[in-house]
Amino acid sequence: MTTKKLTYMALLTAVALIIFVIEAQIPSPIPVPGVKLGLANIITVFAMFRLKPKETFLILVCRILLGAVFAGQMMTLLYSFCGGMCCFFLMLLMRRIVTEEQIWVCSVAGAMAHNLGQLAAAMAVVKTFGLIVYLPVLMVSGMLAGAFTGFCAQYLLKHLKKLGTY
Amino acid sequence: MVRTSTWIRLFLVLLCCFGAAAFLLAQQQTEGCIARIEQNGRVIRTVDLRGVTAPYELVLEAEDGGYNTVQVSPGSIAVIAADCPDGICVAHGAISKSGDPIVCLPHRLIITIEAAEKDAVDSVSQ
Numbered sequence: 220m221t222t223k224k225l226t227y228m229a230l231l232t233a234v235a236l237i238i239f240v241i242e243a244q245i246p247s248p249i250p251v252p253g254v255k256l257g258l259a260n261i262i263t264v265f266a267m268f269r270l271k272p273k274e275t276f277l278i279l280v281c282r283i284l285l286g287a288v289f290a291g292q293m294m295t296l297l298y299s300f301c302g303g304m305c306c307f308f309l310m311l312l313m314r315r316i317v318t319e320e321q322i323w324v325c326s327v328a329g330a331m332a333h334n335l336g337q338l339a340a341a342m343a344v345v346k347t348f349g350l351i352v353y354l355p356v357l358m359v360s361g362m363l364a365g366a367f368t369g370f371c372a373q374y375l376l377k378h379l380k381k382l383g384t385y
Numbered sequence: 386m387v388r389t390s391t392w393i394r395l396f397l398v399l400l401c402c403f404g405a406a407a408f409l410l411a412q413q414q415t416e417g418c419i420a421r422i423e424q425n426g427r428v429i430r431t432v433d434l435r436g437v438t439a440p441y442e443l444v445l446e447a448e449d450g451g452y453n454t455v456q457v458s459p460g461s462i463a464v465i466a467a468d469c470p471d472g473i474c475v476a477h478g479a480i481s482k483s484g485d486p487i488v489c490l491p492h493r494l495i496i497t498i499e500a501a502e503k504d505a506v507d508s509v510s511q
């Protein structure tokens with residue numbers, strides 16, 4: 220790993236972290252745990268299509284851990300970690316079957332997997348199957364948020380490509 | 386490669402399915418009167434909301450030293466204050482129906498409503 224690569228990864232982590240912390244300050248419009256835009260996912264998707272899987276994984280894990288510290292959400296670290304891992308591995312698979320114009324699809328799948336993983340972790344922790352009533356709402360919100368962040372990442376990739384060096 | 390139009394169709398179909406499921410679940414909610422408060426997967430209290438004459442408050446302490454203030458009112462229950470980072474439990478407001486649980490994930494708290502079970506009704510009528 221060159222110094223240049225390391226700096227680039229650190230920069231992406233910092234950007235993702237800033238987005239995450241700012242988003243955490245905005246109250247959710249729908250009081251359902253897990254419903255959010257997940258803007259930091261833009262960086263994960265971006266990295267997924269620009270860097271190696273291992274590097275993307277490192278950026279994601281650093282962002283989740285540091286994000287929990289900075290946003291004061293240590294108690295929810297387990298949920299976000301489970302969600303993040305599900306998201307990462309499904310996107311890793313999806314990455315192989317989508318074209319450059321279909322990056323948003325990868326993001327949608329990742330967001331749905333994230334919400335599913337988070338819900339499963341939450342059900343395991345509170346030991347209540349009743350949380351399943353939130354599944355449809357979480358899937359709808361994941362699909363919409365995933366499409367939005369996916370298009371953001373797709374256009375970011377498309378236009379940064381024109382600049383050449385990045 | 387799967388065509389983009391196929392992905393869009395799949396996206397819309399799934400969105401409609403989950404949207405319909407969410408709508409149907411919301412329709413399924415029924416009035417209930419037994420409130421069950423669970424923390425860390427253990428039922429710590431059940432309250433028959435029909436028996437509540439005047440509102441009162443319960444302060445529940447969480448594992449991390451935080452708290453949730455629960456207000457029990459005739460026919461409904463709510464979290465009115467909490468120091469969790471997301472504030473979702475307070476934002477949820479009062480509940481009186483089943484299938485609409487109040488959740489505080491940071492404090493591992495969940496409050497659900499159940500319709501009075503048959504034997505519960507029986508024990509009241511006996």
Ligand SMILES: [Zn+2]
Binds near residue numbers: 472473475488489490
């Ligand atoms: Zn809460």
